[in-house]
Amino acid sequence: MLIAxxxxxxxxxxxxxxxxxxxxxxxxxxxxxxxxxxxATCRTAADWLRTHDGEHVVRLIRFDLDALHGEDVTETVADAWLDGYDLTPEEEHKLPAFVRTSDAWDRWCADFAAQRPPYSQAAHGTLNHRQQFGCDLG
Incomplete structure (x- = not known):
């Protein structure tokens, strides 16, 4: 049992x-x-990440040496890692493997897409002006 x-x-x-x-x-x-x-005691996953980058890691297991029991904490650490990520989904090659393959990354990408309006073409591009004013540039 963990002490709160x-x-x-x-x-x-x-x-x-x-x-x-x-x-x-x-x-x-x-x-x-x-x-x-x-x-050592770390209050949060972010505290642990301050000294461990997890560059080549694909999975993280918290293992209790007394109880001889392990728990997968990959998602928790991936969430903490992404809290400081300020790039775009196109730069995912810069992420550690455990972040790139996590559900946390999928959620982060969905949030990123929801915050950005979809690309739309300008209402008055060159084609629109030619059509509107009857200019033939050819």
């Missing part, structure tokens, strides 16, 4: 008895690397 944060009423993202296992790709296979968080 006294200020917010929520449990910290990572407690001292937990580690983050980073699942990475290597060629056609996968390997796990333990991040250097033993004994």
């Amino acid at each position: 944060d006294a200020m917010t009423g929520t449990a910290p993202f990572l407690q001292g008895r937990e580690i983050i296992l980073a699942v990475m790709t290597l060629g056609a296979g996968y390997f796990c690397e333990e991040t250097d968080t033993v004994g």
Whole structure:
């Protein structure tokens, strides 16, 4: 059981008895690397990201060393990573793999599209002027 944060009423993202296992790709296979968080407490996923970029990571598992139990926290960390992302969906090649393949990225792209009006052609382009004024440029 996680002890709730006294200020917010929520449990910290990572407690001292937990580690983050980073699942990475290597060629056609996968390997796990333990991040250097033993004994550290991080209140939020954003706190964890300040010291870990997750560049080659495809999945993140929070693992409790006492209970020997793991929980996939990829989406939580991807959401935190995207909180600071200020580029466009066309620049997704700059994202870590775990963000690029997350549901959080799909939601971010949908929000981005909803905030931008669709491209529309100017009402009075060259073609419209030729038609309107009968000019033949040819």
